[in-house]
Amino acid sequence: MECKGFLFDLDGTLVDSLPAVERSWINWALSWGANPQEVLAFIHGKQAITSLRHFMAGASEEKIQEEFDKLEKIEATDTEGVTALPGAHLILSELSRMNIPWAIVTSGSMPVASARHKAANLPEPEVFITAEQVKHGKPKPDAYLLGAEHLGLAPEDCVVVEDAAAGVMAGLAAGCKVIAVNAPSDTPGIEDVDFDLSSLKDLLLNPSDNGVTVSLR
The missing domain is CATH 1.10.150 (DNA polymerase; domain 1)
Known part of the structure; x- marks a missing residue:
C-alpha cells in the first residue's frame, strides 16, 4: 500500500x-x-x-x-498510567525521518488530548485535530477530512490508523485508506480496511516515489 x-x-x-x-x-x-x-x-x-x-x-x-x-x-x-503503545514512538519517528507528513486526529478535547500526548512523551505532530475543531465527531468523516486538508493532501492519499469502531467508520467515510489496530472484530466496515493488525509494531515503512510504501513485517 x-x-x-x-x-x-x-x-x-x-x-x-x-x-x-x-x-x-x-x-x-x-x-x-x-x-x-x-x-x-x-x-x-x-x-x-x-x-x-x-x-x-x-x-x-x-x-x-x-x-x-x-x-x-x-x-x-489524571494521566496516571498513560503510556505510549508498542510501536508508536518508532513509527512516528520513522515518518518524521522520512519527511512524511502525519497528524493526530482525536475525538478528545485539546486539554485532554495534549495532556495524554505529553504523558506518553510522543513526538510533536505537524497537525493536531481535536474535538473543538469539527462540528461532527467520529463516526462522521469531518475530523479526518480536516486532518488531510491541514496536511495539504487528498483524503485518498492518506492512511487513517484507528482502534475504535467509530474511527474506522470515519476513516472509511472520508475516503482514506484505513489501518485498524486492535479494532473490535464486529466493527462495521472492518472487511474494507487495508490492514487489520494487533500492533503498530507489525508495520514496515519504506520511502517510495509517491511518499511511503506500507507493508507488514
Whole structure:
C-alpha cells in the first residue's frame, strides 16, 4: 500500500489511556446514576460531549455542558498510567525521518488530548485535530477530512490508523485508506480496511516515489 500521509487516532492507537478513561467515566456514571458498563461500551472513539448527550437525554444543554466541563478537567489532569503503545514512538519517528507528513486526529478535547500526548512523551505532530475543531465527531468523516486538508493532501492519499469502531467508520467515510489496530472484530466496515493488525509494531515503512510504501513485517 502506498500513501503520502498518515492520520493517527490518539487514545487506543498511539496511547494507552484506558485506565484513566475508565476511572473518569466510571466515576461520572456513578455520579449521574448511569450503568458504568453501558457507558464504557459506548464512549470509545466518540467525543465526550456526544456520549454525555446520549446518557443525559432530556437534560438541558447547559447541564450537559456543565458535566462536560467537570469531566474534561478530571481527564486533563489524571494521566496516571498513560503510556505510549508498542510501536508508536518508532513509527512516528520513522515518518518524521522520512519527511512524511502525519497528524493526530482525536475525538478528545485539546486539554485532554495534549495532556495524554505529553504523558506518553510522543513526538510533536505537524497537525493536531481535536474535538473543538469539527462540528461532527467520529463516526462522521469531518475530523479526518480536516486532518488531510491541514496536511495539504487528498483524503485518498492518506492512511487513517484507528482502534475504535467509530474511527474506522470515519476513516472509511472520508475516503482514506484505513489501518485498524486492535479494532473490535464486529466493527462495521472492518472487511474494507487495508490492514487489520494487533500492533503498530507489525508495520514496515519504506520511502517510495509517491511518499511511503506500507507493508507488514
